[in-house]
Amino acid sequence: MTTPDEQRSRRPGSDILRTAIRRNAGAMAWGTVLMGLYQAGETAFPIALGLIVEHTMRERSPGSLAVAVAALAVIITTVSLSWRFGMRILQKANTTEAHRWRVQVAACGLQPVARDTNLKSGEVLTIATEDADQTADIVEVVPMLVSSMVAVLIAAVALGIADLRLGLLVMVGTVAILSVLSVLSKRIGSSTKEQQARVARAGAKVADLITGLRPLHGFGGNHAAFGSYRKVSTEARQQAVTVARVNGAYAGTALALNATLAAAVTLTAGWLAFEGQIGIGELVMAVGLAQFIMEPLRLFSDMPKYVMMARASAERMALVLSAPPTAAPGTQRPDPGTGxxxxxxxxxxxxxxxxxxxxxxxxxxxxxxxxxxxxxxxxxxxxxxxxxxxxxxxxxxxxxxxxxxxxxxxxxxxxxxxxxxxxxxxxxxxxxxxxxxxxxxxxxxxxxxxxxxxxxxxxxxxxxxxxxxxxxxxxxxxxxxxxxxxxxxxxxxxxxxxxxxxxxxxxxxxxxxxxxxxxxxxxxxxxxxxxxxxxxxxxxxxxxxxxxxxxxxxxxxxxxxxxxxxx
Missing domain, CATH: 3.40.50.300 (P-loop containing nucleotide triphosphate hydrolases)
Incomplete structure (x- = not known):
């Protein structure tokens, strides 16, 4: 039985996420720089292409074309290398952090004094595997979120230079998309937490069932035990379907909103070019950015979902890591050879x-x-x-x-x-x-x-x-x-x-x-x-x-x- 003071001292999931971020601050910083460079290079490609078209139409010089091609080659090389090394750093940090949490949860389960978790071994196993992995995803999610934001900002600034209305359209559209998706991401977090709990209960049930299978067969209780497992497994499956539906609604809504914004930018740029308010090169840049911006927008809009999933898993890990011991042991030692x-x-x-x-x-x-x-x-x-x-x-x-x-x-x-x-x-x-x-x-x-x-x-x-x-x-x-x-x-x-x-x-x-x-x-x-x-x-x-x-x-x-x- 835990006291109110022990309950208040328990470590919340947000502390676990902050610990993960603090331990990987260096890797996350380098990953953010490289992934930001990758997104900047991706954004620079349609911008450079638009400038090349505009400049080539005026100059019509083979030398200018060669310089433009070389510039594109530099951008492509930057994009390739920054992605390769950025993802390598982030995924290594992610995998290492997941391993740390798995070891820490396992260490809690192996302590000489049991912890007051009120969880079965199957549930602790799920926390030490799936929840540890999803919690560690925060190490990769934050740099991806920042780099996606960089890409959106660069695109908005470039379009704003061409025409202020295009830049404002991207900024306002992005805020609107994130506002709509933030509501769905909260639902995903709560649904995922419930799903993990039900999957863990099903795992605990099947572990108990396997352990006691022989005696169950002995007195004919195996059918009742299987029925009990079928019930909790069905509950876990139904919750998984609920989570899949919420994820599907989230992904579909994000895709529709991102496509709507891209179409709006393309049509607006076409209308401005038709009115003569922007040049052909700026039109090419706007159309290219409208197509490109869908990817960082997708990443940007997906990140809140992964943050909520990581937080839900961290909250479940806190059930083990912050649980007080069931007893406060002493410090003395018994004498050897005693009764x-x-x-x-x-x-x-x-x-x-x-x-x-x-x-x-x-x-x-x-x-x-x-x-x-x-x-x-x-x-x-x-x-x-x-x-x-x-x-x-x-x-x-x-x-x-x-x-x-x-x-x-x-x-x-x-x-x-x-x-x-x-x-x-x-x-x-x-x-x-x-x-x-x-x-x-x-x-x-x-x-x-x-x-x-x-x-x-x-x-x-x-x-x-x-x-x-x-x-x-x-x-x-x-x-x-x-x-x-x-x-x-x-x-x-x-x-x-x-x-x-x-x-x-x-x-x-x-x-x-x-x-x-x-x-x-x-x-x-x-x-x-x-x-x-x-x-x-x-x-x-x-x-x-x-x-x-x-x-x-x-x-x-x-x-x-x-x-x-x-x-």
Whole structure:
């Protein structure tokens, strides 16, 4: 929950756009100069052509014609080179800026303390890609806007010199066109923002659907899930159609208005030439400028649309970049080789859980309600802010709220039951940093040896995204191997063997106990093999610890326990 002060301190989209402009001020300045030179050269071509016609008709000299041709060659060369280098500078700056924003959004998502964005991972992915690209477009849009303005001004001045009425017609027509299009550009900005939000929601929905596809198939909920995705996808499609219609109306209106202005300049120039108020050369110049001016006018009139789109995307990026952390972590560090204490924790279904795991003990917790295990694991993983639950969690006698999240992650590892498997190799999944000295021991303890031996590449065997080329049991053992290779002081495992057979489960239980001897280990499980291997078993029922003892003691004395864990 964010406070009013935090809401006011959030960074608006306009600040993000200003940051992008400030970081690329040099590239934008050079790009503006070169693109302005390009537009000036383009404008100079019909002007020079008109002067050549006027001069040639008076002089009728081959030498003058050669000079004129050389002048045109210089103009064409200037136009070509300025466009090439100007666009190269701007597009490089645009691409670099988009990369910066993508990295920054990704960094926010990977912070040890989650941010209060109220967005799903699919939405953050859309912001880190499409919105980052559209926000960075401002680096290219502003120089193009300025250079187009330069071209319009040069054309207006040149026509005004020929006849003041022609210059005024261009200026007044340009102002009228921009006034009409500014209304449509605001509609494009709001429509684009809504479209991006709906596309992001659809992306988040399909990401959740793919992640939970197996269990959905298991209880027949896949059709309902597909229907839910179809609904949000249809909403995104309808909004995309709305945006396309607004964009089409904008483009059509801009083209019609620009063509009307060009026709008006051409007809006015023709009428003035017919009346003898301008010469043939000036008529040629006016007709050429009327045709040429449509392009810079199109660019000039398109720029407000792109500015509004960039602002809409920047506002969505601000949702991530300016979101406050869900918790204010402390600064202390736990002592190495310490135990774990949960003191009267109340959260969700937890109704005052209280227990202590001494340093070096292997404790198993069997929860009769799976939700309670998931909530307690989430608290220990610091995925829940300390102020969001009652009671206290202590590591080595120090309150979790007083410890820095980074130090907690160094000393405590909570391995979820649905740990992600990444595209790469078996080795990179087990030891992402490439620094663990106990990869071989972790592979053996998790019984992943058969997977390694099955492939000629061994640990360098390529794993597809989400472990698509591995079975469920292989993915689970790979996740367990990663947790064991981290070799942390406190290891919390959540249902690490639900997808493996009974024989493998027995071996995993024995190996984990051996590998983790002397270090604090907590396992949420209902597996008889792991429960029997533990030094002590805690029974979590109705949100509290109702019994404790060894697995065999509880089997003999507690009928409910015996019914829950025997199979």
């Amino acid at each position: 774990l204490e949960v003191d009267c924790v109340r959260y969700g279904s937890l109704q005052g859980v209280k227990f202590q795991v001494p340093a070096g003990e292997f404790t198993a917790i069997t929860a009769y309600q799976p939700r309670a295990a998931a909530e307690l694991a989430s608290i220990l993983a610091v995925n829940v802010a300390p102020e969001s639950y009652g009671g206290q969690v202590r590591i080595g006698g120090k309150q979790l709220a007083d410890l820095s999240v980074e130090s907690v992650r160094e000393h405590v590892l909570v391995n979820p039951y649905d740990g992600e498997i990444f595209a790469g190799t078996l080795r990179s999944n087990i030891d992402p940093s490439g620094t663990s000295p106990s990869v071989a021991e972790a592979v053996e303890a998790s019984m992943l040896t058969d997977v390694v031996a099955l492939h000629r590449q061994g640990l360098d065997y390529e794993v597809r995204d989400r472990g698509a080329n591995l079975s469920g049991g292989q993915r689970q053992r790979l996740s367990l191997a990663r947790a064991l290779a981290a070799d942390t002081d406190v290891l919390v495992l959540h249902d690490p063997t639900t997808a493996v057979d009974a024989v493998t489960e027995q071996l995993v239980a024995r190996n984990v106990t051996k590998l983790r001897r002397g270090r604090t280990t907590v396992v949420f499980t209902s597996s008889p093999a792991l429960l029997d291997a533990a030094d002590r078993v805690l029974v979590l029922d109705d949100g509290v610890v109702t019994a404790e003892g060894t697995h065999r003691e509880l089997l003999a004395a507690d009928q409910a326990y015996r019914a829950a864990v025997t199979r």
